[in-house]
Amino acid sequence: DAGVIQSPRHEVTEMGQEVTLRCKPISGHDYLFWYRQTMMRGLELLIYFNNNVPIDDSGMPEDRFSAKMPNASFSTLKIQPSEPRDSAVYFCASSLDGGNTEAFFGQGTRLTVV
């Protein structure tokens, strides 16, 4: 398997624009996580899915953020409208079912909102 695939790797957008980040998890994995990493706040869990169903979205900063998982092989994280403070690296990770299994991370999307 190619691992967790995220696109794009880099995104630069203007404030107010819509941004969509994409993630393809490892085939067969039941869990998918979206994290945001910044210098100030570290690695924050935004939302995670189990079998395509959102389980906990308490980490989503505000209504401008939304995430979907229409099928087992694809998820999106959308920010609309984007703001400069959304600039961060966004990681997607996936894992098999069970608490004793590790999550595998994608390379991340570096988002810059100007």
Place this chain on the structure above:
Amino acid sequence: AQSVTQLGSHVSVSEGALVLLRCNYSSSVPPYLFWYVQYPNQGLQLLLKYTSAATLVKGINGFEAEFKKSETSFHLTKPSAHMSDAAEYFCAVRSTGGGNKLTFGTGTQLKVEL
């Protein structure tokens, strides 16, 4: 609820010296614990994990960690640091009591000096 605390956001050691990165956890049920490493501009990769089979866990690159229930700790060690160990290290906890959510600590930046 579950959480991890990493003491020391920055640790500096000399090449060849012992590496000790601290992690304490909080969990209402038996936890599964993980150490990840992140090199610059890359995603996170698993170093090792504790899944209750053995309290002393060996990982990649000569790292190991010991689970101590009495101290609620899972410190990461390496007997002799190498320049290539310079990176950021994250401790994480996952438990069925937490809905299988994977929660990270704030990270420790390891610097290795000649």
